[in-house]
Amino acid sequence: MTRQQRIVGQTPMEHLWDSDGDMSASRGNDLGTFEIRDLLRRGDLQFVVAEVGTFLKWIPFGETFEFWRREVRLHIVEPSADGFFLEDYPNEYAYRASLWQSADDCPIVLLEMHH
Template identity: 45%
Template sequence: MGNGLGMDTGQRIVTQTPLTELWDSSGPVNAVRIEPIGNAEIVRLLRDGSTIVVADVGLPLRWLAADDRFAFWKDEVKHRLAKPNVDRLHLSEYPADYCYAASKWSCTSRGPVIVLEKHH
């Protein structure tokens, strides 16, 4: 997807959710969204070594380091996880009025990836 501008994809920001593609510091990542997921599936994927990617509009994608995944899940996401396929998000139901919608993506180079789209 060369646009000829030589944009540094590492600095590319999220402009909207739901995401239609993933990228990292080296450029687009060959990945496709599989399905929305909930608590049990995230825990299973984490145990299997899946990576977490956080998407927050206005910021670059954040790929969590392997060592940070469980703490981030436990401290930040677990009590702010929206149910899969929920019709409407009521931010007031979550601590600090924000939540995450989780989806599983299949990534050619990394295997399954957990994408957390932040809503606030």
């Protein structure tokens, strides 16, 4: 198995990787719906989904807004939440979102899936 084929072993994530291997990216603040919308308005951002037991799923730049609209926006756990119930989210899954800064300065929004 190559480095880019690594399976997500646990969340919260401590580092990210892509098809080139380990990334030089650092985890920042947790994000809620408002913060993600603000990042989308500003321009480019990269979504990546981390689900334990699967590969990281990098969302192509051209699909960012559609992915936000159809998949993410109703499933975000707000950072202020002390806890959450999956039953409160459509199809009983939710994402904890965090901002990561990469060497190329494109913001990465990591979505850690809970189901």
